[in-house]
Amino acid sequence: MAHEARRGGAATLSVDDYLALERTTGVKHEYVLGQVYALAGASENHNRIAANVLAALLPAARTARCRVVGSDQQLQPGNDLYYYPDVQVLCDPTDDDPLIKRRPCVVVEVSSEGTEATDRREKLLVYRGISSLLLYLIVSQDRREVTVHFRDAAGTWQTRQAVGMDTIEIGCLGGHEISLDAIYQDVLRT
Structure with a gap:
């Protein structure tokens, strides 16, 4: 999701105060170690790509008895x-808090010039620490390119670039594959 640039020096907020803020304002914020960052609106391409990914994953998720949620679902x-x-793709039936998810098997961030550094550094490090996570996709909204971070069979994180006509395997959805054509349908042409 698009957000304002990370900055230091701001006053910190407790988790309880942050959660109260999220429940009472119409603006979403990300919370990182006491710092609160308002999320900016996203471009049409960003929204269409996110919708394409969600739509491409939904049938396989239903078959696998998993759930797919969009950008209004918070992750802790x-x-x-x-x-x-x-x-996010959620396959753990115990991850049932209606407001906050904790155990996704897939996380997707649609990246822009303003979010790319955070998506590729901060979030990559954080997401790799989620024990249930098998796949983290960083999807460019400006070019047909997806950075695929995945856990291999030994549990080691690997990275590859998906470009052109590539497909990406979604292991927790029974090996379902999503193509770059599906991700970028009606957004970016080859």
Whole structure:
């Protein structure tokens, strides 16, 4: 999700105060170690790509008895961390809090010039620490390119670039594959 640039020096907020803020304002904020960052609106391409990913994953998720949620679903990957990923796949039936998810198997961030550094550094490090996570996709909204971070069979994180006509395997959905054509349908042409 688009957000304002990370900055230091701001006053910190407790988790309880942050959660109260989220429940009472119409603006979403990410929370990182006491710092609160308002989320900016996203571009049409961003929204269409996120919707395409969600739509492409939904049939396989239903078959696998998993759920796919969009950017209004909060993720708590650590005690003092709360994000709003663009798409999450949830297969753990005990991850049942209606407001906050903690155990996704897939997280997708649609990246822009303003979010790319955070998506590729801060969030990559944080998301790799989620024990249930098997796949983290960073989807460019400006070019047909997806950075695929995945856990291999030994549990080691690997990275590859998906470009052109590539497909991406979604392991927790029974090996379902999503193509770059599906991700970028009606957004970016080859």
